Amino acid sequence: KQEVTQIPAALSVPEGENLVLNCSFTDSAIYNLQWFRQDPGKGLTSLLLIQSSQREQTSGRLNASLDKSSGRSTLYIAASQPGDSATYLCAVRDGGAQKLVFGQGTRLTINP
């Protein structure tokens, strides 16, 4: 059974810092991995989707990497801003399945 873990559970940093969020998964036979952002009481916004054959994806100040063999992904946020404050969720889709298995998320606070 696939399990997804995110570390740390919460992170608070001053504005302008570069930071890394970590995601690990137990079964490396994944189809793809997505990073989402969720604001309190709101829906999830997809940030980046990495296919199992890819090593990284970039969008603006965000860069996500995937090391399938070691069961890890990282989300790098450059030059953080207060507007980046949210919960960031990692989710994997196993091969042959449609459902996403989510991690518990990292609650990020960027202090002005």
Next chain:
Amino acid sequence: AAGVIQSPRHLIKEKRETATLKCYPIPRHDTVYWYQQGPGQDPQFLISFYEKMQSDKGSIPDRFSAQQFSDYHSELNMSSLELGDSALYFCASSLAEAGHEKLFFGSGTQLSVL
């Protein structure tokens, strides 16, 4: 751009009552997913449909059922509601085409069972 539309946004029900949640996917998306998110929890997969057929099933209670209609909208029917069913229910849609499987989520329906 059109997004995933869910209705209602908020729903208050009593124990043992029935609730119906609706989801309208992004136009041309062929796959719909339902997720349940309890307070402080990560989203848990309930069920998905591809081209109106059930495609995957997760931890959906037998009291719940869902379907996708000919216009691709989907409904989640919940009967004999329990206090523990109080949660945020999300619908998401995507394209099944390889390389385009990014999920787009709706804003959710907040269900409160009293």
